[in-house]
Amino acid sequence: MIDIEEYILLSKEERQKHLRLDEACIERGGQSMYCKGLLAHILDTTIPSGKKIYVCHACHNAKCSHPYHLYWGTPSENRQDEIDNGGITIWERTVAKHGLEVAKDKNKRNGNTNGSGNKGNPKSEEHKRKIAANRKGGRKKNALVA
Ligand SMILES: [Zn+2]
Incomplete structure (x- = not known):
């Protein structure tokens, strides 16, 4: 084999x-x-x-x-x-599904790697506070908050 x-x-x-x-x-x-x-x-x-x-x-x-x-x-x-x-090609499929402008935009995004991940989900104040607590004091402090 x-x-x-x-x-x-x-x-x-x-x-x-x-x-x-x-x-x-x-x-x-x-x-x-x-x-x-x-x-x-x-x-x-x-x-x-x-x-x-x-x-x-x-x-x-x-x-x-x-x-x-x-x-x-x-x-x-x-x-x-x-x-x-x-x-059809992947490009043709994307154009057919989303239209030419969106397809162009999707293609553009692939080249843009400036580390702006998770942009679409704005964090709540509560979430930001938890992140800050984690950064300073680690898990113990966060456990008290929660
Ligand atoms: Zn055959």
Whole structure:
């Protein structure tokens, strides 16, 4: 058995060797992530956890569950797969959901890291007092206040 973390380092060609794209798609319903165990069995890898390794469709049919149309891919390969399937980019999705101006603003915020976290929640006077008490006297004093 090959560790999936090592397997994913192989070239895309190596990871697509098993494909049989001359066979027709099989649509069984459900999401392709349900095929993880089956794909791991066929390719003799471990099953990936987290969001670093995806089940990708070489046939560009998102509804397809044919195990020999699926391969282990990286996030960018999965993204490209979705776009090839007629999906939209994250940017297009954000614009569609929030409108262009908000989308631009959301994008801008990513570059702004001046440490103004928790800006949206103004602290009450009570909260500020507790923070001040904690800073000066530690937990004991705060426990008396509460
Ligand atoms: Zn297919």
